[in-house]
Amino acid sequence: MALDDESKTCAICHETLRLENCVIDEQGHAVHKSCYLRAVTKAKRTTYDETEELLQQARELREIADRLIKKSDALLTAYNKLTGHSKSPKVDRAQD
Numbered sequence: 001m002a003l004d005d006e007s008k009t010c011a012i013c014h015e016t017l018r019l020e021n022c023v024i025d026e027q028g029h030a031v032h033k034s035c036y037l038r039a040v041t042k043a044k045r046t047t048y049d050e051t052e053e054l055l056q057q058a059r060e061l062r063e064i065a066d067r068l069i070k071k072s073d074a075l076l077t078a079y080n081k082l083t084g085h086s087k088s089p090k091v092d093r094a095q096d
């Protein structure tokens with residue numbers, strides 16, 4: 001056997017490896033099957049969490065944008081009432 005001490009140790013938990021329950025991970029390290037599965041699951045969960053977080057942030061930004069648009073509409077309406085331009089809710093200088 002050409003296995004040295006390093007290759008007999010799990011690269012994840014650093015405990016002694018037994019051939020019957022060891023697998024090789026993406027980096028070519030020998031690891032426990034259970035450690036590998038845990039690492040893979042964790043990685044997947046992290047990616048999932050990240051995407052969920054991004055979605056959540058996007059939703060929050062949209063809500064903020066919605067609120068700002070409504071607020072700006074209200075401000076424009078108030079502006080138009082004050083200035084007597086009640087026709088258009090938008091500020092444009094088309095007619096000069």
Ligand SMILES: [Zn+2]
Nearest residue numbers: 010013032035
């Ligand atoms: Zn391990």
